[in-house]
Amino acid sequence: xxxxxxxxxxxxxxxxxxxxxxxxVERINTNHCAYLEGDATxxxxxxxxxxxxxxxxxxxxxxxxxxxxxxxxxxACYSPCGGGLSFPDDASCASGESTSTGxxxxxxxxxxxxxxxxxxxxxxxxxTGPMPCVSDEECTDVEAPFCGVxxxxxxxxxxxxxxxxxxxxxxxxxxxxxxxCVACTPENPAACTGxxxxxxxxxxxxxxxxxxxxxxEAACNLYTGACLPxxxxxxxxxxxxxxxxxxxxxxxxxxxxxEGTVVVHQADFNEAVVxxxxxxxxxxxxxxxxxxxxxxxxxxxxxxxxxxxxxxxxGLQLSGNASDLGVRVDGGRAWVDRSRIIQNSSGGVLAENxxxxxxxxxxxxxxxxxxxxxxxxxxARITFSTLGGGTITATGLSCTAPDAVEVRSSxxxxxxxxxxxxxxxxxxxxxxxxxxxxxPFAGTGxxxxxxxxxxxxxxxxVDYGTGNYHLQNDGLTLFADVAQWxxxxxxTDIDGELRPNLDGSPDYAGADVPQ
Numbered sequence: 001x002x003x004x005x006x007x008x009x010x011x012x013x014x015x016x017x018x019x020x021x022x023x024x025v026e027r028i029n030t031n032h033c034a035y036l037e038g039d040a041t042x043x044x045x046x047x048x049x050x051x052x053x054x055x056x057x058x059x060x061x062x063x064x065x066x067x068x069x070x071x072x073x074x075x076a077c078y079s080p081c082g083g084g085l086s087f088p089d090d091a092s093c094a095s096g097e098s099t100s101t102g103x104x105x106x107x108x109x110x111x112x113x114x115x116x117x118x119x120x121x122x123x124x125x126x127x128t129g130p131m132p133c134v135s136d137e138e139c140t141d142v143e144a145p146f147c148g149v150x151x152x153x154x155x156x157x158x159x160x161x162x163x164x165x166x167x168x169x170x171x172x173x174x175x176x177x178x179x180x181c182v183a184c185t186p187e188n189p190a191a192c193t194g195x196x197x198x199x200x201x202x203x204x205x206x207x208x209x210x211x212x213x214x215x216x217e218a219a220c221n222l223y224t225g226a227c228l229p230x231x232x233x234x235x236x237x238x239x240x241x242x243x244x245x246x247x248x249x250x251x252x253x254x255x256x257x258x259e260g261t262v263v264v265h266q267a268d269f270n271e272a273v274v275x276x277x278x279x280x281x282x283x284x285x286x287x288x289x290x291x292x293x294x295x296x297x298x299x300x301x302x303x304x305x306x307x308x309x310x311x312x313x314x315g316l317q318l319s320g321n322a323s324d325l326g327v328r329v330d331g332g333r334a335w336v337d338r339s340r341i342i343q344n345s346s347g348g349v350l351a352e353n354x355x356x357x358x359x360x361x362x363x364x365x366x367x368x369x370x371x372x373x374x375x376x377x378x379x380a381r382i383t384f385s386t387l388g389g390g391t392i393t394a395t396g397l398s399c400t401a402p403d404a405v406e407v408r409s410s411x412x413x414x415x416x417x418x419x420x421x422x423x424x425x426x427x428x429x430x431x432x433x434x435x436x437x438x439x440p441f442a443g444t445g446x447x448x449x450x451x452x453x454x455x456x457x458x459x460x461x462v463d464y465g466t467g468n469y470h471l472q473n474d475g476l477t478l479f480a481d482v483a484q485w486x487x488x489x490x491x492t493d494i495d496g497e498l499r500p501n502l503d504g505s506p507d508y509a510g511a512d513v514p515q
Contacts, residue, residue, distance in 0.1 A: 029056065029064070029065070030132045031064075031065050031131075031132050031133070031138070032056055032064075032065050032066045033053035033054075033065055033066040033067055033079065033082055034053055034054075034055050034056060034066050034079040034082050035082060035083070036082045036083070037081070037082045037083065037093075038053040038079045038080045038081045038082030038083070038093065039051060039052055039053050039080050039081075039082075040081075040082075040093070041053065041065075041067070041082060042065075042066070042067035042068075045065070045067060046067055049069065050062070050063070050067040050068060050069055051067070051069075052067070052068050052069070052070060052071045052072070052078070052080075053066050053067060053068075053078070053079045053080065053082060054066050054067075054068045054072045054077055054078065054079070055072075055076070055077050055078070055079050057077075058072060058074070058076075058077035066079070080093060081093035130144065130150075130152035130153055130154060131144070131152065131153045132151055132152055132153075133147040133151060133152060133153050134147060134151065135147050136165075136168075136169070138153070139153035139154075141153060143155075145169065146158065146159050146165050146169075147159075155176075155179035155180070156176035156179065156180070156181055157176060157178065157179050159176075162176030163175055163176050165181075166181035166182075169181065172191065173191075174190075174191055175188060175191075175204075177204055182204035182205070183199070183204060183205050183206050184199035184204060184205070184206055185199060185201070185204060186199050186201045189206075191206060192206035192207075193206075194226055195208055195224055195225045195226045196208055196225065197209055197214070197215065197225075197226060197227045198210075198214045207225075208224075208225020208226070209221075209222075209225055209226070209227055210222070210225075210488070212282070212284055212312075212314055214227070215227035215228065215230065216230055217230065217235050217261070217263070218230045218234065218235060218261045218282075219261045219282030219284055219312050219314075220312075221259070221280060221282075221310070221312065222312060222335045222358070223310060223333060223335060223356075228259045228260065228261050228280065228282060229259055229260070229261075234254075234258075234259065234260045234261065235260065235261045235263065236249075236250040236253050236254075236260060236261070236262050236263070237263045237265065237286075238250045238262055238263065238264050238265060238267075238269075239264060239265030239266060239267040239286075239291070240265065240266075240267055241265075242265055246269065246271055247262065247264070247269050247271060247273050247283070247293070248271055248273050250262040250281075251273055251274075251275055251279070251281055254279050254280075254281055255279075256277035256278060256279060257277065257278045257279070258279060258280075259279070259280040259281075260279075260280075260281055260282070261281075261282045261284060262281060262282065262283050262284070263284055263286050264283055264284065264285050264286060264289070264291045264315075264316060265286045265289055265291065266286070266289040266290065266291055267291055267292075268291075268292045268294060269291065269292070269293045269294070270294050270295065270296055271293075271295070271302075272295055272299070272300045272301065272302060272303075272304070273302065273303050273304070274303075274304045274305075274306065275303070275304070275305045275306070275309045275310075275311050275332070276305075276306040276308075276309055277308075277309065278308040278309055279309050279310075280309070280310040280311075280312075281309075281310075281311050281312075282311070282312040282313070282314075283311065283312070283313045283314070283316055284312075284313075284314050284315065285314060285315030285316055289315075290315065290316075290317060291315075291316055291317070292316075292317050292319070292320075293316055293317065293318045293319075294318075294319060294320035294321065295320065295321045295322065295324070296320060296322055297322060298321055298322030298323030298324050298345065299322075299323060299324065300324055301321065301324050301325050301326055301327055301328045301344075301350075302318045302321060302326055302327065302344075303318065303326070303327045303328070304327075304328045304329075304330060305327075305328070305329045305330065305332035305333070305334050305355075306330050306331060306332050307330065307331030307332055307353070307354070308331070308332065309332040309333070310332060310333040310334075310335075311332070311333070311334050311335070312334075312335045312336075313334070313335070313336045313337065313339055314336075314337045314338055314339065315337075315338050315339060316339050316340075317339065317340040317341075317342070318339070318340070318341045318342075318344070319340065319341070319342050319343040319344060319467065320343060320344070321344035321345055321346070322345060323345055323346065324344065324345065324346045325344050325345075325346040325347045325348060325349065325350055325370070326341040326342075326344040326347075326348050326349060327341055327348070327349045327350070328349075328350045328352070329349070329350070329351045329352070329355035329356075329357050329378070330352055330353055330355060331352070331353040331354050331355050332355055332356075333355065333356040333357075334349075334351070334355070334356070334357050334358070335358040336349075336357075336358065336359050336360070336362055337360045337361055337362070337490070338360075338361045338362065338490075338494050338511075339362050339363075340362070340363045340364075340467060340494075341362065341363070341364045341365070342363055342364065342365035342388075342466070342467025343365060343367075343466060343467050344365075344367065345367050345370075346367060346370050347366045347367055347370035347371050347372060347373075347374065347390075348364040348365055348366060348371070348372045348373055348387075349364055349372075349373050349374070350373075350374045350376065351373075351374070351375050351376070351378035351379070351380055352374075352375075352376040352377060352378050353376075353377060353378065354377065354378060354379075354403070355378040355379070356378070356379045357373075357375070357378065357379065357380040357381070358380075358381045358382075358383075359373070359380070359381070359382045359383070359385045360382075360383045360384055360385065360490050361383075361384050361385065361490050361492075361493055361494045361511045362385040362386075362494065362511055363385070363386050363388070363467055363468075363469045363494065363511055364385060364386070364387050364388070365388045365389075365390070365467040365469075366387075366388065366389040366390040366394045366395065366396065366414065367390040367394065368390045368391050368392050368394060369390070369391075369392050369393045369394055370389075370390060370394055371389060371394065371395045371396065371397065371398035371426070372387040372388055372389050372394075372395070372396050372397065372414075373387055373396070373397050373398070374398045374399070374400075375397075375398070375399040375400070375402045375405050375427070376399070376400045376401070376402070377400065377401050377402065377403065378402060378403055379402070379403045379404045379405070380399075380402070380404075380405045380406070380407075381406045382397075382405075382406070382407045382408070382410055383407075383408050383409055383410065383489060383490070384408075384409050384410060384483065384489065384490055384493070384499075384507075384509075384510065384511055385410045385411075385510065385511050386410065386411045386469040386510035386511045386512065387410065387411065387412045387413070388413055388414065388415075388461075388464060388467065388469055389413065389414025389415065389416055389424065390414070390415060390416070391415045391416060392416060393416055394414050394415065394416040395414050395416060395423055395424065395425065395426045396412035396413055396414045396424045396425060397412050397424070397425050397426065397427050397430065398426040398427060399426070399427035399429070399430065402427070402429065402430075404431070405427055405429065405430040405431065406430070406431045406432075407430055407431070407432040407433075407435055408432070408433050408434055408435065408483075409433075409434045409435065409482075409483030409484060409485070409489070409507065409509055410435045410436075410483075410509060410510055411435065411436045411437075411469075411479060411509045411510035411511075412424050412425050412432075412435065412436070412437050412438075413436075413437070413438055413449075413452045413460075414438070414452070415452060415454055415457065415464070423439070424437050424438040424439060424452075425437055425439075425441055431443065432446060433445050433446065433484075434446065434482060434483050434484040434509070435447075435482070435483070435509060436448075436449050436478065436479050436482045436509040436510070437449070438450060438451050438452060445482070445484060447482045447509075449478045449479070452464075458472070458473070459473050459474050459475070460472070460473065460474055460475035460478065460479075461475060469510065469511065469512060470512045470514065471508070471510070471512050471514045472514070475514075476514055479508050479509045479510055480506075480508055481506035481507070481508075482506075482508070482509035483506065483507040483508060483509040483510075484504060484505070484506060484507065485499050485500045485501065485502065485503070485504070485505045485506075485507045486503055486504070487503045492513075493508075493511055493512055493513040494511040494512060495512070495513075497513045497515055498513070499513060
């Protein structure tokens with residue numbers, strides 16, 4: 001209940017002079033029905049169960065606000081209309097007459113300091129407005145749930161400590177912004193953890209990460225939406241002058257079952273790496289660098305990911321394998337962005353044995369008689385990537401009993417010769433849309449661009465033989481407006497050039513947006 005200090009002054013007059021006067025201080029409960037709207041206040045609060053208003057001078061009530069179950073027996077105790085500090089109250093509200101909500105003047109007795117008073121002209125004032133209070137529990141309006149410094153129910157902004165007020169009601173919404181309790185602001189994202197570590201500035205809510213840049217020096221686990229650990233011992237720098245010299249050392253620095261980020265600086269790495277032991281490892285090129293990962297001796301892929309383990313890759317080039325492919329995902333998960341997996345003698349990427357493969361904004365090249373991407377009993381999702389198969393029986397995309405293959409807004413071609421079995425897409429069950437292929441392929445928005453010129457592939461690409469699938473010449477028009485950019489797609493291409501970033505906009509198929 002809200003107590004307000006009131007000064008009540010009485011003046012007694014004799015004939016021609018003041019005989020006596022005096023003032024006393026009273027504390028009144030402005031939450032009491034007799035000072036509000038009488039029965040109407042009680043009915044609004046409790047319905048018919050406690051629908052009558054009893055004056056405070058007639059004793060205490062269950063909730064301390066004067067609301068009782070039955071009308072008081074004595075008229076002097078009944079306040080059907082409320083609105084007064086003395087006893088002017090009658091049943092005028094029931095008959096439709098106007099009643100004063102301030103203190104009326106009787107026999108020379110006047111109340112000073114009340115919230116409203118009669119104007120002397122017969123006009124009346126209303127008691128509608130914020131509810132008085134002394135604690136949040138009394139504020140039941142969802143739009144005014146806090147008891148503010150003014151003693152009235154309102155929003156968090158009216159409290160002495162707005163953030164603390166919000167935290168007290170819901171620890172998941174610990175900040176007061178404007179007049180609302182929210183989870184976070186970009187400047188104060190402390191409440192954003194786990195699989196929602198990023199503060200969305202538009203909604204002041206915590207959301208999953210969608211880019212590595214949102215996680216500081218660590219990587220974003222794009223499969224879960226959580227940032228990888230940001231502690232120093234969970235981030236390894238690899239390359240000349242760095243703490244570690246090889247990628248293998250960096251992977252082994254992540255304990256089995258653990259998570260870590262490997263920042264790869266400019267260098268040529270010549271090694272085979274296996275990510276196993278249920279590790280989650282991110283390989284991120286250092287800003288401005290384009291590290292090269294080769295395997296001159298061959299014998300295995302540069303990178304193998306086994307069941308239970310996850311890799312995330314951004315900005316690396318894997319090429320130059322003498323006798324094998326670039327990446328094998330053997331039951332594990334691999335999410336690869338803005339990378340080049342090209343010029344490996346046995347093809348680009350193989351996903352098998354229940355693996356999950358995601359490629360975005362990548363150049364992936366095949367080899368003679370080898371596919372750029374092969375999916376064997378696995379899942380693959382390919383977006384805004386260019387898959388370029390080699391010659392003879394090579395294909396851009398091949399699959400065998402896949403779990404699911406989804407290709408969108410990409411380019412799939414091959415130099416394979418049709419007469420010998422070479423074809424751009426050897427995966428009839430693939431779900432392909434808004435993609436450029438050589439031969440027609442069923443699906444929404446797909447465009448058949450014709451056969452890649454065997455003798456002059458540079459009519460479409462800068463240097464097809466070396467895996468440089470940047471567009472030129474006829475390619476500038478053939479692949480334009482084939483793709484469709486959708487919300488959630490990469491905002492840039494393989495080189496960081498901006499994409500439309502407007503849902504439903506036409507875009508270039510493949511990884512390159514020519515400038």
